[in-house]
Amino acid sequence: MASLRAAHRARRAGTFRLALLGTGAAVCTAALLAGCSSGSGTPEGGKTKITVGAFGDFGYHDLYAEYERQHPDIDIVERLKAFEDHHTSLTAHLATGQGAADIEAIETGFIARFKARPQHFVNFLDHGVDNANDQWLPWKWDQSLSVDGKSQIGLGTDVGGLAMCYRPDLFEKAGLPTDRNAVARLWPDWNGYFEAGARYTARAPAGTAWFDAGSNVFNARIGQLPLAYYDASNRLIVDSNPAVREVWDQVTAAVEDGQSAELAPFTNDWNIAFQKSRFATITCPSWMTAFIQDQAKSSAGKWDVTTVPGDSGNWGGSFLTVPKQGKHIDEAVDLARWLTAPEQESTIFKKSGNLPSRPALYKEPAIKNLRKPFFNDAPVGKIFTSSALKLKPQPQGPKTGEIMVAFVNGMARVEQGSESPQAAWNTVMADIEHAAR
Structure with missing residues (x-):
């Protein structure tokens, strides 16, 4: 895994600006x-x-x-x-x-x-x-x-009702269960997800990682919080909200443990990684399924969908x-x-x-009974609608979009090895303070 991380960093030196999406299927590059x-x-x-x-x-x-x-x-x-x-x-x-x-x-x-x-x-x-x-x-x-x-x-x-898309064939090679109900039982919460990631990483098929990008996991987790960047009175609380820092620490720890493929979402490298089966799971709002189908055409039937840790949420x-x-x-x-x-x-x-x-x-x-053959006939209608109905809405503020981008870029610097998690957090806080002026 160390060589995989080094290869990614060599290809991706420097900070980038992501074409971060909240909906739809393909970025206009x-x-x-x-x-x-x-x-x-x-x-x-x-x-x-x-x-x-x-x-x-x-x-x-x-x-x-x-x-x-x-x-x-x-x-x-x-x-x-x-x-x-x-x-x-x-x-x-x-x-x-x-x-x-x-x-x-x-x-x-x-x-x-x-x-x-x-x-x-x-x-x-x-x-x-x-x-x-x-x-x-x-x-x-x-x-x-x-x-x-x-x-x-x-x-x-x-x-963006949340679920988790995963590769049963890669799970099997790493000794993990493959049935979508059994997989869901691996991660009733995010601690379970990262514990399963450690098990996967220990026996991972060559050239694969547990998840695609730290920023995608981070965004999904943030979308589940009752309060994230703003409180109900539209006050910016990102720097004082311990829940946001907890999510940051947990995801960056998993990155440093080698669970991330360290990809930049919605880029050519990320698209190619679908085709080359480079990761086993991806946090999956409903709109993400279109990306997977479009980029991994040769993998029809190899993907599946199950519930996300925490059972609901929204991203996008x-x-x-x-x-x-x-x-x-x-x-x-x-x-x-x-x-x-x-x-x-x-x-x-x-x-x-x-x-x-x-x-x-x-x-x-x-809608409710819709199944997708591409995703191993997964009951996507039931999974995504159930997730959306269980969702507890989160206050959004005037700079939420800019804050999202700041965290995406900060996570990228951690994955590139150009900043430690603490240094990247400090930079993100400075970027947010600048954007909020």
Whole structure:
């Protein structure tokens, strides 16, 4: 394992900025951005062009085509950017009053920042949208609702109900149980998960590690805490919250024990690691299943899904918003409502794995009983919906997204060996203090 760690560090010297995702299936990398970006929302060829700004594959491409068939006067063009760049650009567009897409996706970690500026967005309450009958999960609805309750800036797309994806064949080679129920009993909590990781590491098949990246484990664990970076009064508590430091210490200890493959999530090396079976487990919000299927096509049937330590949690999820600066407000509102309607969210879950924000769908047999042959016929519908329903929502603050990125980069420095866990923690705290100014 020491040689594996050395090889990773040699390839990955220096700090990097991750394209950290909270939803969707594939990042639009820098090399592809020219092809992902598009023009303005002006009518062309007798059609009204509606632009959609996003940061990953939300599973909408077939739905765009369907909507255009139903509305022959509409032409939908998607503009993709990397995760952090997308939200930074949106902030700039709102400040200057120009450049935003007609519809802009916003990830959970950034929604608090933008809902504090409701004057920049269309209020969906003015367009007949409400949550009187809990059409959306109540906590999901509240995440994009202004503090005074008078403006709803976003319609929930998906939530990141947590599970654990794993490789039974690698488990068997390391002497661990392979049945998903038996595997779940290995880790009723995270102590059990890391203990199982120590057992795996002791007998690991050559070239493999227990998990893919410390930052992915860290984010999943943080998503389970009742309070993480902010308290209920929107006060930043990350530096004084012992639970966050406990998670950091536990994950960095596992990294130093050789349990991590030390990969940078959502990069080419990470993608190739799926193909080469480089790790045995990955913390798995529902949207992660699409990544695995896309990157590990030759491993169909070799993956499985079981419950995550702690049995529930959320990592990620997004919203569709309509900036007021757009030229086609009514058309954009109509499209956003259609994309987040139950029929479309159901279609996306069955095809791409993005778990709907609408709890009524969780009772439908097509969702609740969904199984995925790629994942050894795992009952993904039951696992992910159960996780989402058990979730206790966590307060999100205006800098949650930036804090996530700071911790991802800090964990990377630990995995690269450029900083000790304590030194990396100190740097992360300094980065957060700077971002919070």
